[in-house]
Amino acid sequence: MTLFRSITKGLAVLAVSVTASGATEFPDRNIENIYPWGPGTTMAISQIIADAMGNELDVSIPVVSTPGASGVKAFKTALEKPADGYTIFDGYVAPLVLAPLLGNADWSYKDFTPLYSATSNSFAIIVRPDDNRFPDLPALFDYMRANPGKARYSTGAVNNLPHMVLAKVLQTADVYGTVIPFDESEQAMKDLRGGVFDFIITNPGTYKANKDNVRVLAVLSELEEVVAIYDGAPRVQDYGYDLGMSGLSPMGWNWWLVRKDTPADVVETLRTAMAAALARDDVQEKLLNLGYVPTNYGPDQYDEIVGAVGAELQSGIDAIEWVMSKQ
Amino acid sequence: MIKNKRVIGEIAVVALIFLGVAGGALQQIATSFAAQNASSGGPLKNAAMFPQLLIAILVVLGCVQIGMSIRTHRLSNGPATGETRPDARSESAVPGEPPDPAEPRAVLHRKAIICLVIFAAYLGGVGILGYPVATFTMLFAMFFVLGTSPLVASIVAFLAMVTVGIVFGMLLNVVLPIGIIGISFPS
Amino acid sequence: MSIFDTLIAGSGLFFTPLAILLTLVGCLAGLIIGVLPGLGPLMGIVLMMPVAFYLPPIPAMGMLIAIFVGGSCGGAISAIVLRIPGTPLAAATLLDGYPMAQRGRAGDAIGLAVSSSALGGIFGGIVLIFFAPVLAGFALRFAPPEYFALALLGLICIAVVSQESTIKGFLTGALGLLLATIGTDSFSQANRFTFGQYQLLNGFHIVAVVVGLFALSEMFLQVQSGRLDQKPKVQKITVSFKSLFMALRHKTNLLRSSIIGTFFGALPGAGGVMSSFTAYAVAKANGKSDVPYGQGAEGGVVATESANNAACGGTLIPTLALAIPGDASSAVLMGALLLLGFFPGPDLFERNPDVVGGIFIAYIFANIFLFILGILLTPVFVSVLKLKKKFLIPLVLHLCVVGVFALQSSVFDLWVMFGFGVLGYVLRKFDYPLAPIVIGLILGPIAESNFRRSLLMSDDGAMVFFDRPVSALIMVVNVLLIILVLLPDKWRVWKTRVADI
Structure with missing residues (x-):
């Protein structure tokens, strides 16, 4: 497929080795997707969509892993590239909304032109299946209240979205523990199962891979459909705690973007291709296999949805400050 | 005389590279780290702890190394001490080969310096001229400097540029530098 | 269900024309990608992942695993032939592989590397097949204190790698460790030594550093050493599988290094990165070789290559048995498995023994193909050395640039490579060993983050390293080794005797 296409093209190009770009119709070369995290399951999500979208456009869309500073490095890298539609921002919440709120970036979500939203993934609090101390979430909170700062947990990086959502719940319940950071949240799974952590926050991909070795205490979302991903586990609100965030706010999601000054016809071409790619049944099935839910929001809903998330996340940032002040 | 130069070089390397880096790092900890509130506190907040340990190691070992260089220099009266450490030599280019008789050192x-300049110019120019033009120019110039005739140099340079461009740009899907004048390698 | 039933169930899935062909193709692709400077197995797997979307599970996994296996060995070939470590792992292989090639034994060196890789890989595979659940359980007992203790052990290896100039080795090692702290600190979120450059937010890319340090510095030394227009003398190569016996002569080394490789591979997060240098250091400490280590000893190539391919099998242990990937490459492999609809973990062994068995067989066959392809292609690789230097040098520089650029499409990385090329040149002129910089860069993040994690999880400060039995044991070994390193030279005889034990 990709390989065969490349070889035939390569042979054609041997004849005319150098051409000036712009002479032909967009796209006449590979488009890059600048992905803000390290390689792994989540990157596969972007690769699935990129591959399908590349088929629509008849070019390759390599997903370039550019981790660093919670996604800020990827955004800055992409911003350095020209606004010609050949660079797509894989716009995750952290660099798009959180980084500006935390003062780590000088852009806002309004500085980008959206293509389509891709997927969302929810978070959950998990413990070891045989950990009898914590039959449910209130038991965990009781333990934390009785032993302030003694419960050890990880959410990946300390100022990431999962920690923010958790911090909000902890603040509401007025309990705290000791946070131990990892670069990526998946890495904490080993130490949960090895007994170092009392609980960790997980995402659907990691949960699905480890589902027989962990137990979900609570799902960090108020949406009914998320419960199914975690095999019917209770939500925070089912215990009577207020999550304090609604809709997409307590979830990870990404929205593919291009630079604001990208020509309108190029944006249109990319949007059409992405919409067609996301609509494919096999693409949807693969995404769901990995526990990621296609969100199917169009570019016209971007301002409304992303704007609302930004407003709610501010309260999460305050919660994280509260948790960190207890460390 | 040669020995003196060697000792001065030895000390300069320690001072400029190892002590220099240690000093620069110390300055950053005092300014940038402190401004980010990350130069003190517990293991969670103190980002300076580990670098400080390494700075201390660099300074101590650097001073020991300088002392050893001077001592070896004083003690030695045989030929070219310090130039032929068997172990470290092993990493150098061609073990045990005599100098080239055809061309003087x-x-x-x-030639090495000219190649270095061409290479630096290439790195500076590839983002502006784009991959095809810059690469061809670099390869041509370097082949020429190293003693290839202009005709052969240009043919080999062109073929290498196209072959590597196809392998990386098309088979491996790498987006090669396009350059601001927009001459791209098609993919 | 016994392991043999699993293998029999799996053979039905693997022994199909498509699966065998794709495993072969993957192995070849991996070898070539590994040979190209900068690109390693990870890049190869990521690149071929979209193709795997359209394949049945075993052909898809066979292809990706074969890329992993081929790519892990391919780096050694460019390290031997051109002193370009295709992957950071191969930085240890060049210590002896390149001098071997320079002495006219390029063909032997490559044959040895390929054979040792395949044998190490198969060893790792056997451990994977028979002991995966046991070892996986063992890996779970390694928590941050144990990781820190192991990282410290790895750092002590610097002393062995740079035996005759220990102080210089530790200086470059400390420099590597300090360079590893550049970027955003994941604990405090502070930006360390970034000087406001966003490109530094994740530190220097290790491949750019390694290619600069070793390959770039070498090219300029090559210009200086002259003979630009001379036809190089190259060993005559005939395709023969005798290198397998050459490798088997180092049987103790082979077995020991394979064990080291599998062990580090099975520890998630330590991965193969620690294995090749550790295996090299142990081999050197025990080495009785006609040619001294560092100047073209066969044992050096055998140790690093068997360790680093055994680590491939090792990383698949936690990936398949625990669903916890051992390194970035196996994380992508696990992603592929999930995509194909299979969830790794103990249940995979029960629910889909045919898939597990198929993967095991594919892994073993990938190593066999690696051996065959590697030996068949050796003349092609060696023929590069027949190029006159006036052609070879610019072409190598060109490949370095494109390879490093391919990492993350960054011109900044090219300048990093250039800077480290100059640094490498200066350091070599003054007899500083360069390998400790790589060791420092690799182990720095593991050492620091696990040290801080240990302190955070500890109730009584640094005692956490001695409260836990495994960590305490490694720490005691560390202390003994440090004392050994610090002992004056006249104790050397005694030291070698201790090392033998």
Whole structure:
């Protein structure tokens, strides 16, 4: 497929080795997707969509892993590239909304032109299946209240979205523990199962891979459909705690973007291709296999949805400050 | 005389590279780290703890190394001490080969420096000229400097540029530098 | 269900024309990608992942695993032939592989590397097949204190790698460790030594550093050493599988290094990165070789290559048995498995023994193909050395640039490579060993983050390293080794005797 296409093209190009770009119709070369995290399951999500979208456009869309500073490095890298539609921002919440709120970036979500939203993934609090101390979430909170700062947990990086959502719940319940950071949240799974952590926050991909070795205490979302991903586990609100965030706010999601000054016809071409790619049944099935839910929001809903998330996340940032002040 | 130069070089390397880096790092900890509130506190907040340990190691070992260089220099009266450490030598280019009789050292030295300049110019220019033009120019110039005739140099340079461009740009899907004048390698 | 039933169930899935062909193709692709400077197995797997979307599970996994296996060995070939470590792992292989090639034994060196890789890989595979659940359980007992203790052990290896100039080795090692702290600190979120450059937010890319340090510095030394227009003398190569016996002569080394490789591979997060240098250091400490280590000893190539391919099998242990990937490459492999609809973990062994068995067989066959392809292609690789230097040098520089650029499409990385090329040149002129910089860069993040994690999880400060039995044991070994390193030279005889034990 990709390989065969490349070889035939390569042979054609041997004849005319150098051409000036712009002479032909967009796209006449590979488009890059600048992905803000390290390689792994989540990157596969972007690769699935990129591959399908590349088929629509008849070019390759390599997903370039550019981790660093919670996604800020990827955004800055992409911003350095020209606004010609050949660079797509894989716009995750952290660099798009959180980084500006935390003062780590000088852009806002309004500085980008959206293509389509891709997927969302929810978070959950998990413990070891045989950990009898914590039959449910209130038991965990009781333990934390009785032993302030003694419960050890990880959410990946300390100022990431999962920690923010958790911090909000902890603040509401007025309990705290000791946070131990990892670069990526998946890495904490080993130490949960090895007994170092009392609980960790997980995402659907990691949960699905480890589902027989962990137990979900609570799902960090108020949406009914998320419960199914975690095999019917209770939500925070089912215990009577207020999550304090609604809709997409307590979830990870990404929205593919291009630079604001990208020509309108190029944006249109990319949007059409992405919409067609996301609509494919096999693409949807693969995404769901990995526990990621296609969100199917169009570019016209971007301002409304992303704007609302930004407003709610501010309260999460305050919660994280509260948790960190207890460390 | 040669030995003196060597000792001065030895000390300069320690001072400029190892102590220099240690000093620069110390300055950053005092300014940038402190401004980010990350130069003190517990293991969660203190980002300076580990670098400080390494700075201390660099300073101590650097001073020991300088002392050893001076001592070896004083003690030695045999030929070229310190130039032929068997172990470290092993990493150098061609073990046990005598110097090239065809070209004097000075000429080769000049060629190496010219190549270095061409290479630096290439790195600076590839983002502006784009991959095809910059690469062809770099390869042509370097082949020429190293003694290839202009005709052969241009043919080999062109073929290498196209072959590597196809392998990386098309088979491996790498987006090669396009350059601001927009001459791209098609993919 | 016994392991043999699993293998029999799996053979039905693997022994199909498509699966065998794709495993072969993957192995070849991996070898070539590994040979190209900068690109390693990870890049190869990521690149071929979209193709795997359209394949049945075993052909898809066979292809990706074969890329992993081929790519892990391919780096050694460019390290031997051109002193370009295709992957950071191969930085240890060049210590002896390149001098071997320079002495006219390029063909032997490559044959040895390929054979040792395949044998190490198969060893790792056997451990994977028979002991995966046991070892996986063992890996779970390694928590941050144990990781820190192991990282410290790895750092002590610097002393062995740079035996005759220990202080210089530790200086470059400390420099590597300090360079590893550049970027955003994941604990405090502070930006360390970034000087406001966003490109530094994740530190220097290790491949750019390694290619600069070793390959770039070498090219300029090559210009200086002259003979630009001379036809190089190259060993005559005939395709023969005798290198397998050459490798088997180092049987103790082979077995020991394979064990080291599998062990580090099975520890998630330590991965193969620690294995090749550790295996090299142990081999050197025990080495009785006609040619001294560092100047073209066969044992050096055998140790690093068997360790680093055994680590491939090792990383698949936690990936398949625990669903916890051992390194970035196996994380992508696990992603592929999930995509194909299979969830790794103990249940995979029960629910889909045919898939597990198929993967095991594919892994073993990938190593066999690696051996065959590697030996068949050796003349092609060696023929590069027949190029006159006036052609070879610019072409190598060109490949370095494109390879490093391919990492993350960054011109900044090219300048990093250039800077480290100059640094490498200066350091070599003054007899500083360069390998400790790589060791420092690799182990720095593991050492620091696990040290801080240990302190955070500890109730009584640094005692956490001695409260836990495994960590305490490694720490005691560390202390003994440090004392050994610090002992004056006249104790050397005694030291070698201790090392033998």
